[in-house]
Amino acid sequence: MPSLLPRRLLVPVLLCALAVLVARPTDATDGGHGSGAGLSAQVARLYEEAAKATQEYEEGRRESEAQRSKVRRYEELLDRERQQVAALHEDLGRLARAQYRGGGGLPLSMQMALADPDDLTRGQRSVWQANLVVDNAIRKSRRAEARLAADQAKARAAWQSLEERNAELAGLRTEIEEKLQAARSRLEGQAEASVAAGSCPDAVRLDQPEARVTRPWVAPVETYELSASFGSGGMRWADRHTGQDFAVPVGTPVRAVGAGRVVEVSCGGAFGMQIVVRHPGGYCTQYAHLAAVAVDQGDRVVPGQWIGQSGSTGNSTGPHLHFEVRVTPEMGSALDPVPWLARHGVSL
Template sequence: MRLTRRHPLLVAVLLCALAVLAARPTDGDGAHAPGHGSASGISAQVARLYEEAAAATEQYEAGRRKAEEQRAEVRRLEEELGRERRAMAGMHEDLGRIASSQYRSGGGLPLTAHMLLADDPEELMRSQRAVWQAELSLDKAIEKSARAEARIAREEARAAAAWKALKKRNAELATLKRNIERKLETARWKLQGQADASVTAGACRGAVRLDQPETRFTTSWVAPVETYALSASYGSGGALWANRHTGQDFAVPIGTPVRAVGAGKVVKVSCGGAFGIEIVLKHSGGYYTQYAHLASVAVDQGDRVSPGQWIGQSGTSGNSTGPHLHFEVRVTPEMGSAVNPVPWLAQRGVTL
């Protein structure tokens, strides 16, 4: 009878132990294990590829501009060479006219014979000296033009070779840029898949600390993302919100680093509901800013943040039709107290 009385208790203990073991993360758990499959691994990979893509784009654009400048130099040299050749052709025509004139006026006779036959030998000598000077000047001009043509031709050849080399390098940079962007796009949607899983579970994976490049902001306030296109604005209507839009949307790709607009404290990190993954910061003066529809967070509740610090990565979690950052300014931590963020930021020196 003692065994039968203790049996239910033993079963309950065993079930609890099994439940704890099942709930514990294993080494292969994607939520905690390092590597490309983990939340931290994908977030870091997206952040790294984001920076690499930006650098590759900058290199490509700089190379493209340089190639265009070099191509313009080739065209300039071609035009200059054309002018030199036209000038030489004109000189040759002048020389031909002088030779023809001499032939018609008896240029084949010796100068002594011309002097004997001439009515005014002194006038003849002056005329002959003018012809000699003209021929000498023409010979020098032709020689100078030929040297100039050779120089311009060499410069043109060098410029053309430089342009071709730049064009080849730009093609290589374009291929590198496409490869990085293709990897980035794949990683972005993998990151978004993890974000959607967190929202479905209603539980955040925790902060993923990102290696932010060194930045030196000279202002106390910045835009929440660096490069963007403004989409839905404050007060606009739409099918996705009950009354009016309560923030300003920034259309950005998944994984774009989201920045704290100013110094403050993290008062909320949430991973469920219509806003998906969201962060709320408290700033001086009693204002709060919200960053919603994120793909990951890089801060924990209670953290202090500085202007421009990466606090997460943009996404399309929650009630969202596409990748963007929903940004709000509030007078309380909760929704329903929003003010127009565009003039609010403008008052702090940030023009969107």
């Protein structure tokens, strides 16, 4: 009679497998492209990939320019060698013509018959030595020309290889940027829907890049163009502009400018999705019009940490980061952030 032990073990195993399948997150919530967290992470990843592809392309382009300059130098040297060989051939021709003219155009046998033996020996030796010098110079120049031609061929092959690699890198960069643009558009749509509903989505825990910040204070975004500045007037603001705007694409990682604690994360209103951080000493910094947040209220942050992603939520005419420095966490206590950052060693 077969043992019942295998069947008794089989039931718990099947139940455990079923429990694992039930507990496993679905694609809609495990960071897939359809979820807000997955989309934010995708944008951040593509942002880094685009930056890396651009860096590699620029490095390849500089290498290609260096190789092309080397090819041009070899061409110039080859041209000089060829001119030198032509000149040496001309010298050899002049020697032959001078020898002929010195003999009065007589055949060599007649010159030998009429000439003084000692003069003939000296003349022949001089002509022979001159011919030898010119021949040696021509051979030496030919060897140099061959070496230069080989070096030029190597440089040209390296240049062409770099050009092919650069074309591949350019295509890869374009492909990444197209994917990034599409993901940014979806992220912006999700952010606007959250702000319209007045409820912030959960914080997105973005994979932070390798530690690159060694300073205690940094700019809120790594690459940017400055747009509206503190105190600017315009129809978009009730009074005057209360911060410094950084024009950046949707999804650009936003960094904490210094160490501190998150005192506010909110959605809705003129600032859209925003974060406020209090720093040691009492000053606060605000990051507004975001498309995603990567911290929760109460979190501690360090300089350069990604705390969110830029967007165009709230009262905004285009993608940018609105950055403020405040004496208190509330509106109405803002001061000019540019000189404040300058005092902390950050020049915009």
